[in-house]
Amino acid sequence: MNYQKIYDSLITKRKNKPKTKGYTEKHHILPRSMGGSDDSTNLVVLSGREHWVAHLLLYKIHKNRQTMYACHMMAMRCEERGIPRVRNSRMYQRVRIECAKSVHLYTSKKGPANSQYGTMWICNIKLKENKKISKQESIPSGWIAGRNKWKKSSYEVKYGGRKKLKEPFYITDGKKDRILYWEDQKIPKGWSKGKTNNSRILTEEGKQKIREGCYRKIGTKYNKKGGSYKGHYSGL
Numbered sequence: 315m316n317y318q319k320i321y322d323s324l325i326t327k328r329k330n331k332p333k334t335k336g337y338t339e340k341h342h343i344l345p346r347s348m349g350g351s352d353d354s355t356n357l358v359v360l361s362g363r364e365h366w367v368a369h370l371l372l373y374k375i376h377k378n379r380q381t382m383y384a385c386h387m388m389a390m391r392c393e394e395r396g397i398p399r400v401r402n403s404r405m406y407q408r409v410r411i412e413c414a415k416s417v418h419l420y421t422s423k424k425g426p427a428n429s430q431y432g433t434m435w436i437c438n439i440k441l442k443e444n445k446k447i448s449k450q451e452s453i454p455s456g457w458i459a460g461r462n463k464w465k466k467s468s469y470e471v472k473y474g475g476r477k478k479l480k481e482p483f484y485i486t487d488g489k490k491d492r493i494l495y496w497e498d499q500k501i502p503k504g505w506s507k508g509k510t511n512n513s514r515i516l517t518e519e520g521k522q523k524i525r526e527g528c529y530r531k532i533g534t535k536y537n538k539k540g541g542s543y544k545g546h547y548s549g550l
Contacts, residue, residue, distance in 0.1 A: 317374040324368060328358045339365045345372065347380035439464040484509040 325343055341360045344350030360368060369388060373381040430446075436457045437444045444461050453459060466475075477497045484491050485505045494501070501507070 317371050321368065321371040321375060324360075324364060324371070325358055328360055328364070332359050333361055333364075337362050341365050341368055345380060345384060347384070348376070348378075434459060435461045437461055437463050483507060486510045 338359050339362060341358050341364075342350045342352075343356050343358055346352070350356050366388060369381065369384050373385050375381075432449050433446045434449050435444055435446055436453055436459055438457050440456065442464050447453070478495055479497055482493050482495045484493055484507070485501055486492075486508050487505045488510060491509050492505075
């Protein structure tokens, strides 16, 4: 079967007689994934059924990854609507029409058509109550804008309300380094911003303890004791 001839016939038909009524979709004659552009010369308006058939024909013609992926993504639209697979072009068109209706229904309820238009939530932290008021009203005393402001977020529960610095920085006392992560942390006396070039200076006693296995090396693959001193040792 000459799939290229069938495809060209479909495109020529819609180029000469564009579909103007009912549900339509724009189709790239040469897919963008294969070098096609968004120019009007490379676009044609098809019905939902014709669009699905056109991509099946492209796959039959080229049988490459790009055309296969396009068919897969079109089929995924149906899976999102609860249909396990696309059985035919009519099924694809029906799903796309239902999807378009649901989107229109959602967008049409924005603005004055929405029952919640012109209202806002406020809450009372002491009373632990929420309520809606008109945006034109002033917020009563003891109330603030928002909902459930008395509830702690997962971040506050985990870190107790502490705030992390946007850019943590090193501090040093000339011998060892530390990193400050939190906004409420202050630089201790005798310390300053920066990082020493040789922050891990070991005494002879410390080196002997490492050789004896008293300190455990952190960050090695098997956490073996001892070894050459290249990383961070706990207890120092």
